[in-house]
Amino acid sequence: MTVEQRAVDTIRVLSMDAIQKANSGHPGMPMGMADIGFVIWSKFLNVDPAAPT
Numbered sequence: 001m002t003v004e005q006r007a008v009d010t011i012r013v014l015s016m017d018a019i020q021k022a023n024s025g026h027p028g029m030p031m032g033m034a035d036i037g038f039v040i041w042s043k044f045l046n047v048d049p050a051a052p053t
Helices: 003-022 028-044
Strands: none
């Protein structure tokens, strides 16, 4: 398992946990969009934790 796949799987698990704890929502969209969200975040967004503004 690659680091990328592990990150996507983690996004899916955290999404399912949040939906379960809220006792509301449908997990289909977060489960299906986890790959796309990961690619956008890691390849296209320029995020600098030292300067979050």
